[in-house]
Amino acid sequence: MITFEGAGKRHPDGTIAVEGLDLEVPTGRITVLVGPSGCGKTTLLRMVNRMVEPTSGRVLLDGTDVAQLEPAKLRRGIGYVIQQAGLFPHRKVIDNIATVPYLLGWDRKEARARAAELLELVGLAPETAKRYPFQLSGGQQQRVGVARALAADPPVLLMDEPFSAVDPVVRAGLQEELLRLQSELHKTVLFVTHDIEEAVRLGDQVVVLREHGRIAQLADPHTLLTTPADDGVAAFLGRDRGLRGLGLRPASAVALRPVGDGLRYGGWELALDDAGRPIGWIDRTAVSAELHPAAGFRPETDTLRTALDAVVLSPAGVAVALDGDGRATGTASRDAILAALTPTGATAVGGIDANADESSDTNVGTGPDANAGAKADAKTTVSTRKALAADGTGEAGTTDRVGGPEGSDGGR
Amino acid sequence: MDDEPIVRWYWIGDHLGYLGNLLADHAVIALLPVLIGLLLAVPLGLACARFPRLYQPLSAVFNIVYALPSLAVFVVLIPYTGLATQATVMIPLTFYALAVLLPTTVDGLHAVPDSVRQAATAMGYGPWHRLTTVELPAAVPYLIAGLRVAAVSSISLASVGALVGRGGLGYLFVDGFQRTFPTPIVAGIVLIAVLALAVDLLLVGARRLLAPWAVREKGAGS
Numbered sequence: 001m002i003t004f005e006g007a008g009k010r011h012p013d014g015t016i017a018v019e020g021l022d023l024e025v026p027t028g029r030i031t032v033l034v035g036p037s038g039c040g041k042t043t044l045l046r047m048v049n050r051m052v053e054p055t056s057g058r059v060l061l062d063g064t065d066v067a068q069l070e071p072a073k074l075r076r077g078i079g080y081v082i083q084q085a086g087l088f089p090h091r092k093v094i095d096n097i098a099t100v101p102y103l104l105g106w107d108r109k110e111a112r113a114r115a116a117e118l119l120e121l122v123g124l125a126p127e128t129a130k131r132y133p134f135q136l137s138g139g140q141q142q143r144v145g146v147a148r149a150l151a152a153d154p155p156v157l158l159m160d161e162p163f164s165a166v167d168p169v170v171r172a173g174l175q176e177e178l179l180r181l182q183s184e185l186h187k188t189v190l191f192v193t194h195d196i197e198e199a200v201r202l203g204d205q206v207v208v209l210r211e212h213g214r215i216a217q218l219a220d221p222h223t224l225l226t227t228p229a230d231d232g233v234a235a236f237l238g239r240d241r242g243l244r245g246l247g248l249r250p251a252s253a254v255a256l257r258p259v260g261d262g263l264r265y266g267g268w269e270l271a272l273d274d275a276g277r278p279i280g281w282i283d284r285t286a287v288s289a290e291l292h293p294a295a296g297f298r299p300e301t302d303t304l305r306t307a308l309d310a311v312v313l314s315p316a317g318v319a320v321a322l323d324g325d326g327r328a329t330g331t332a333s334r335d336a337i338l339a340a341l342t343p344t345g346a347t348a349v350g351g352i353d354a355n356a357d358e359s360s361d362t363n364v365g366t367g368p369d370a371n372a373g374a375k376a377d378a379k380t381t382v383s384t385r386k387a388l389a390a391d392g393t394g395e396a397g398t399t400d401r402v403g404g405p406e407g408s409d410g411g412r
Numbered sequence: 413m414d415d416e417p418i419v420r421w422y423w424i425g426d427h428l429g430y431l432g433n434l435l436a437d438h439a440v441i442a443l444l445p446v447l448i449g450l451l452l453a454v455p456l457g458l459a460c461a462r463f464p465r466l467y468q469p470l471s472a473v474f475n476i477v478y479a480l481p482s483l484a485v486f487v488v489l490i491p492y493t494g495l496a497t498q499a500t501v502m503i504p505l506t507f508y509a510l511a512v513l514l515p516t517t518v519d520g521l522h523a524v525p526d527s528v529r530q531a532a533t534a535m536g537y538g539p540w541h542r543l544t545t546v547e548l549p550a551a552v553p554y555l556i557a558g559l560r561v562a563a564v565s566s567i568s569l570a571s572v573g574a575l576v577g578r579g580g581l582g583y584l585f586v587d588g589f590q591r592t593f594p595t596p597i598v599a600g601i602v603l604i605a606v607l608a609l610a611v612d613l614l615l616v617g618a619r620r621l622l623a624p625w626a627v628r629e630k631g632a633g634s
Contacts, residue, residue, distance in 0.1 A: 075533070076535065082530060085527065086525070089549050102534050133625075145531075
């Protein structure tokens with residue numbers, strides 16, 4: 001566990017980076033510090049491995065004040081991942097990963113064997129080992145950076161905007177990879193980002209910071225999205241927080257209409273191939289037998305947000321549930337999906353469905369959390385989807401969202 | 413010089429051994445100072461990178477030395493080192509090499525991206541350890557680029573030493589002018605060019621070998 005006890009940092013010129021923060025970072029969980037640039041989040045992160053010394057208060061690592069530990073020794077026991085990866089240009093990937101084991105005096109063979117293990121763990125091909133960093137893509141470099149941080153199996157991992165410099169698709173892959181790794185390794189992770197989307201996706205606990213490292217809110221992602229502490233936090237979260245909250249809830253909550261009960265919805269019929277995979281929707285009122293693409297979701301792995309997305313994309317207003325092989329296992333109408341969004345029952349929020357033969361419109365329980373914002377957000381689905389697409393595509397886009405009424409975005 | 417041809421081949425044929433000795437002498441006089449310069453530039457450069465305040469005064473001193481005409485320095489040194497000794501020529505050449513190599517070493521050490529430096533610190537490298545195992549190897553392409561300039565200019569400058577009695581191939585120029593006999597002059601020019609080219613190729617090869625990771629990087633020599 002990492003404990004900040006009134007930890008503050010005042011620069012020699014008198015400017016205050018962090019006023020004095022109290023925070024507990026629980027063992028084995030991911031804690032995300034999120035806030036606009038200049039809120040002191042990186043300063044806080046660096047206090048943990050003494051790359052920044054607090055000018056007031058202290059930072060404890062499992063009860064020991066880090067100021068009492070020798071910096072080099074302390075740092076070898078803490079993994080560190082930064083935005084630009086910071087790989088050594090003159091060392092091959094395998095030796096980059098083995099850096100800390102070498103520093104700890106491991107046998108060269110042993111260190112390289114461990115590095116090869118990690119290369120695989122972070123999803124890189126074995127032949128990558130002999131490349132130099134300049135021969136890798138940004139995403140690959142970042143994977144090597146993560147592998148290097150994990151090489152000596154440190155219990156604590158500090159990550160400073162590690163995925164900010166890669167494009168959104170690669171970033172999503174890296175985030176997924178981190179969550180997968182964490183489910184195996186259970187490290188104590190302190191993660192810094194300015195991207196609230198990333199914070200909510202990765203964090204077990206999210207700490208929203210204002211300028212000078214003041215905590216605006218500390219909560220689990222779901223609570224954060226549904227009940228922001230104040231208008232400032234709500235503004236930072238953005239307009240579509242209700243929708244984003246759906247991204248944290250499993251799509252398995254949607255009540256499906258089995259395939260055997262029919263595939264007709266009003267004038268639309270879903271066509272399946274021989275294997276049971278959807279081919280598309282056919283408009284039975286039209287003269288031509290044109291196929292309209294059928295959007296689907298996987299109830300076992302996807303979130304309610306994906307399910308809602310599928311229903312919005314479908315011309316028939318019906319999302320197709322798929323199994324791992326892409327076969328249709330059932331269908332879910334707009335009503336069925338909206339019913340899953342609210343725990344209070346099937347109210348016709350969308351209200352314009354013509355699903356005469358909809359039969360499985362019962363609510364099977366969407367979990368304990370009532371999402372007050374969901375109704376309103378569902379109506380603005382189309383516009384918010386656009387906003388989501390713009391998310392995180394660049395610094396500019398994200399900073400725009402950050403600049404709330406608090407005027408908290410002072411940096412850029 | 414009216415009927416004198418540019419090159420009398422028989423003279424070259426008769427003096428192969430002599431030319432070889434001069435070439436070897438020239439190589440030692442020109443290149444040993446570069447080597448010593450390198451051995452001095454690396455620790456000085458590391459010190460300058462570690463304590464940046466050192467760099468300005470040190471580079472000022474070496475720039476002034478570099479500005480001094482070589483012949484004048486040779487003459488000043490003669491009372492201490494004697495006429496026609498290698499040291500008379502090699503001491504100034506060492507300073508010239510150092511004047512080129514110190515800035516390139518420091519530039520090379522500074523060229524390491526900040527993210528690399530921070531990552532190294534965060535993994536538990538101390539300042540000196542990091543300088544020698546991370547920044548110095550990463551500076552190798554810069555060092556070699558500096559060595560190429562220093563070596564070639566040292567090979568050219570060394571011939572001036574012939575005027576104070578020790579200049580390797582430079583002696584051929586003095587000899588040729590005194591006798592109005594161009595053959596040794598041409599031979600000297602060709603041999604100096606060949607020596608410079610060979611050393612340059614050697615350094616390019618060394619770069620491929622020592623810094624294969626830098627092949628595609630720009631701005632650090634080629």
